[in-house]
Amino acid sequence: MCAQARTSRQLLEGLLEPLPIPRCPWSHLSVDFLTDLPDSGGFTTVMVVVDRFSKGCKLIPLKGLPTAMQSAEAMFNHVFCNFGLPEDIVSDRGPQFTSRCVLGYQPPLFPWSGEPSEVPEVEEWYRLSQEVWERAHVRLQRVVRRQRIQADRRRRPHPSYQVGQKVWLSTRNLRLKLPCRKLNPNFVGPFEIVRQVNPVAYRLQVPASYRICPTFHVSLLKPAYLSAMETGVCEEPPPPLDIEGSLAYQEQALLNSRQV
Structure with a gap:
């Protein structure tokens, strides 16, 4: 979201x-x-x-x-x-x-029966x-x-995208059927990249219901960083430690803190 x-x-x-x-x-x-x-x-x-x-x-x-x-x-x-x-x-x-x-x-196609003719000025005209x-x-x-x-001056290099990678598609040029335009999402997807058309354009696997050309400029794309819940792949936690007969996890580092 x-x-x-x-x-x-x-x-x-x-x-x-x-x-x-x-x-x-x-x-x-x-x-x-x-x-x-x-x-x-x-x-x-x-x-x-x-x-x-x-x-x-x-x-x-x-x-x-x-x-x-x-x-x-x-x-x-x-x-x-x-x-x-x-x-x-x-x-x-x-x-x-x-x-x-x-x-x-x-x-x-129709046959041509005209006789060839030479025009000396043509060669000079062609050279000029x-x-x-x-x-x-x-x-x-x-x-x-x-x-x-x-x-x-008003642009920056785009990230390197690979075929099969998931990206978000900007809704800047899309007509979404939603009741309020101000509440429209800025991006839809994510969609999979099918192939690279040229250095700055990619073809996406968009639904057929969109009825649009599936090739988009990189300025309309951004990488989709999916969480483990979205990808379905979860990292297994490390095994607990046995401390005085009870299982417990050991903290490795304090990453950040915030007072509320």
Whole structure:
């Protein structure tokens, strides 16, 4: 009960782990949705695709929140066909992006019968683009380095967690069905760590009724120190001493005292 209600007064755990820095445009993307917009020609949702290298943005109008297949088709028709396949895509891991039909989407293929043609200016344009991209990559590295230094001033290294270890989960981002939010516990659990996803994220064995992604940042976790009563393992006391025909225990040390 105390572990669930206690509020931490220390810095957040987990140093900043920046995303990989791209080296060329449209190789690393981030995707999200703008929903519940005023109706405009039947469109009420916008899929926002941002290139993390050039900060270019692609806005795709949709008629409501799409399904996984509709999301895959929109990405292919409006992004992949124009800029090629990216190396990675960052999303909020909603059902539109975690479904198998998105991860294994196979677009329709058509034969190409056009004749090849040579454009002399392409080689020079490609060389200049490589130089510009390399300079931009160096600048992005500097920015990320400064951001990391600023963020780590308000953070501290997290303890080392192991698979199978029990941890408490913060309720900061959980919607608990309790009558009074002020009386909600600060932590729930403890839950067992299933695997380490990356240096600052772990997957927990949470109940299916939670209906949330089971991967959490270390800032939302804290070690669970279970008592012998909770673990079911009790240390056996030392055998008593025989003092003048009666059994008695001998004190080893006086650990602390308090006057009440």
